[in-house]
Amino acid sequence: MPPAILATLSQALIDAPLSREAGPLQRQLHDRLKRSILGGHLAPATRLPGSRVLAEALSVSRNTVTAAYDLLAAEGYVHSDRQGTRVAALSRPAHVRRAGAKAAVPVTASRLSDLGTMVPRGHAAAALRPCVPALAQFPLADWRRALDRAVRRGGPAGLGYGEPLGQPDLRATIARHLGLSRGVRCTPDQVVITEGAQEALSLCARLLTNPGDTAWIEDPGYRGAKAAMQTTDVRIVPKRVDAEGLVTTAEDWKHPPRLVYVTPSHQYPTGAVLTVQRRLALIEQAMRHGAWLIEDDYDSEFRHAGEPITAMQGLVEQAPVLYLGTFSKTMFPSLRLGFLVLPEGLLAPLERPLKELLRGGHVYEQLALSAFMESGEFARHLGRMRRLYRDRQSCLRDALTRHFRVPHSVEGGHSGMHLTVRLPSRFPDVAIAAAAARYGLSPVPLSGFALHPLPQDNGLVLGYGNTPIELYEPYVKRLSQLARTAEVR
C-alpha cells in the first residue's frame, strides 16, 4: 500500500497505540481511522490498505480490521466496493472548528438570570431554609409500605407511562380531599397531576398566554411563579402586597392582564391573607376582563390559628380560577407530585394540549399516594405536622424576641412553616444571608422575592419546618450578631 497512508496510519497509532486494556481493538482501530479521516490526514478517495495487509502491519486479527472497516462504512466514513475500501468525501471539521461558536444566548435565558438576588439555597437539610418540611418526621416506613402495596397492585403495567393527566385513583382522591378540606368545587377530570406546583405554573404560563399578554404577580412574591412566566413571552407586571394580600386597583384593571398569580391563603413570603373582599373583587374583575386567576393554595394545610380559610376556587361558581397545590410540603419535596385544578370551561380546550405535553409517569407513587390519603395516614401525618410546626413557630418567635437584638418586626406565621422578619434597610438582608450561609444557615433575603425591591422589602425569611427547636437560640443569636456586623452606618 502507498507509503503515505502507512505513515498516516502508523502516526495515528503512535499517537494512540492500540492496547488490549483500552476496550475492543476493533473499536480502537475504528476510532484512530475515523480521527485520521476527520482530521483530513486521510484525504477523500484515499484507498485504505486491504484488511489482511493492515492486520499484519498492526499484528491484529483480520476480523478486527474488517469489523472496523464495516463500522466506518456503516457510518459513511468510507465506501467499500470490489476495488477495496476508499475514504469518503467529507466536509472537514477543521473548517468547522474555525467557524467558532457564535451562537447567541437568547432573551428568555437572560430574563431568568434577572429574577432578583440569587442566594445559595443550601442543601436540603440546611438550617432555617424555608419551604422544607420536617424531613426526619416523615413516616418513611409507612410510605415505603404503601409503595410496596402499590407495586404489587400495579404489577409490571405500573412501569409504563400511565395516564398523561394522572392516575384516575389519585385524581379522584385529590378532588374529594380538596372538596372537603378546602371547599374546592371540582370533579376528578378537572384535576391534572403535575411535577409539583412548578410544572402546574409552567403549564398555566405556557398554555394560557398569547404573545404580548401580561401577567400580574405578587411583589414581593414566589420566585418560581416569575420563573415560569419568564420562560414565556408574557410581560410580567409586579403588583405590591400589603397586610391584606395582593393590591389591585380599578386603575390597574384598565389594562387587564391575562394571568394573575396569587397566594391567597398565605402570601409567600409575607404571610398575608387575601381578604374575602379582595378575593371577590379579583374574581369579578377577572370574569369581566377574561383574565385567569392562578390560585397557589400555598401552605393552606398548615393553618395554626382557626380553621383553614376556604379556597377562592370554590368561592363563586364558574370562577375563572386555576387552583394549584403540591405535596412537597404535606408529604416531602423529593416526591415531586403536585396538581392543577382546571376550571370547567378549560377542560375541553386544554385536554388535547395537555395530552400532547404530559407523559404521566411515577405510577406507583401516584397509586401509593392515593392509598395513603384514603387510608387516613395522610391526615394523621398532617395533624402531627400541624402540631409540630405550631410548636416550632412559637419557639422561634420566643427566640427572636429574646435573642434577635436588632430592630425588627415578625410577620405572617398564622400558617405554614416560615416567619418573615422585616429589618430596617440599614441591615442589608442579602449581606446577612450571605454571611449566614457560611455558618450553614439558609435564611432567604426578603429583597430576593421582589422584582423591584422597595426599602421595606428588606428582611429575612426564616424556615422552621426542618430545623429542630433546640437550635433556635444559637442560630438566632448568630443571625443577630451577623445583622449587627452587616449594619450600614
Add this chain to the structure above:
Amino acid sequence: MPPAILATLSQALIDAPLSREAGPLQRQLHDRLKRSILGGHLAPATRLPGSRVLAEALSVSRNTVTAAYDLLAAEGYVHSDRQGTRVAALSRPAHVRRAGAKAAVPVTASRLSDLGTMVPRGHAAAALRPCVPALAQFPLADWRRALDRAVRRGGPAGLGYGEPLGQPDLRATIARHLGLSRGVRCTPDQVVITEGAQEALSLCARLLTNPGDTAWIEDPGYRGAKAAMQTTDVRIVPKRVDAEGLVTTAEDWKHPPRLVYVTPSHQYPTGAVLTVQRRLALIEQAMRHGAWLIEDDYDSEFRHAGEPITAMQGLVEQAPVLYLGTFSKTMFPSLRLGFLVLPEGLLAPLERPLKELLRGGHVYEQLALSAFMESGEFARHLGRMRRLYRDRQSCLRDALTRHFRVPHSVEGGHSGMHLTVRLPSRFPDVAIAAAAARYGLSPVPLSGFALHPLPQDNGLVLGYGNTPIELYEPYVKRLSQLARTAEVR
C-alpha cells in the same frame, strides 16, 4: 332578632339542614351563613342574631355558633364588635356570575391541538404500542433493592429537594456512560437531569429561543418535539426526512433556524440513520449561523446490527449540540428520568436560569439509578433487552412477510423497538389504527407524525418492545384484515 333574618336563616337551613353525619356542625353552619351572605340573602350591615339566640333557635351548642361566627369574621364575611356581629359589605357574586366566563383560549393551546391526527395511545400495556419497553422483563426486584439501598444511604435528607440540576452521583455516572458507549464528550457539570426527554426538549425550546426564531423539525417526526416547540413562540419549519435522515439544503440555510431537532442514530419514526456527511454538514452550518442542534439520541442503546454509531455531540469539538436522552426505554417509562448534555459554551449562561426553573427531586431514584449503572446491572439488563428486541423484531418481520396480505414496505428496524410499515395511500393509516384500537391494538398511524403529511406518509408504526412473540401472527393477521377492510377503492 328581626324576623327577616330568622326567615333567611331558616330558609338556608331548610334548603340544607344541619346533620351530625355531614361533618362538624360549626363548619355546616358557617357554610350556610356564607352562602346566604354571598347569595345576597343577608344584606350588608345586617346584624346576625346573638350566638345564644341562634344556638337555641337551631338547638346546637353555643360554641358551635361562636366558632362559625369566628371563622366568618376571619374570612371577612362579618364584622364583630361590642354591638354584635354584622354582615360585611361584599361585591355580590350574583353580579359576578352574570359577567360570564369570556376568557379566551390562547393560541399556544390551540396550536397544540393541531399537531396532526391524535390516536388513542391505549393503555401502557396495549399491544404493538411503540416506545414501550418490555415491562414484564424489567428486573423490578433488583431495582427495588437498589432503591432500598439508596433510601438507607440517603437518609431523611433524600426526602428533600436535592440538587436542582440533578444528584452529582448520577450526573457523573451518566457522563462516564455516555463517553464510553456513545462517544459523547462531556464533564458531569454539562449533564442536567430532567423529567425524561420531554422536559429536556421543553428546556431547549424555552431557554434557547427568541420571539420570531424558527426551529427545524423532522417531518415525519417525533410529536413530543413539536409539542415542546409549540408552547413557545418559535416558528416550526418542518423538514423532510429520507432514507439518510433529515434533509437540509444550502438553500434552507439562507434562512437559518435557531434550533434544529434531529434524531440521528434512529430517526423516529422512519428509522433512517443520519449519514456522517449530513451530520458534519449540519454541525458546520449550525456553527456558521449560530444555530443549536438538539440531538435526541433516541433508541441508540438498542442497535441490532453492528456497533452503535457514535453521537454527533462527540463528532467535532465544540459542536453546538445539545444532546438528550431518556431512561424511559432502557429502564422503564414510569421512572421519568432523562438528561440533557449542555455544550460547554452554554454552561455559564444557563446555570442560573436552570436553577430558577428546576427543583431536583426523586433523589432516591437518582441515587439508585447511579448505583444500578455503576454495579453493571444496567448493562446486563440492556444486553438482555437487546437480544430480546432483536428476536422480537425478526419474528415480527416474519409475521409481516407471511400474514400481512397488503402491499407494503417495512422500514427501519436496525435498532430500537419498532418497525415502520409503509402502505399505499389507498389504505388510510388513521382508519386502520382507529379500527385496531377496538381490538386493543395500538399501532400509530405514520401520517400522525407529519405536520404536512404527503401521500407517502401513510403507514403503521408497530412497537414490538412490550408485545410477546406468540401474539404477532394473530395481531398481524388482524391488521391485515383491517387494512383490506379500510381500503379505498
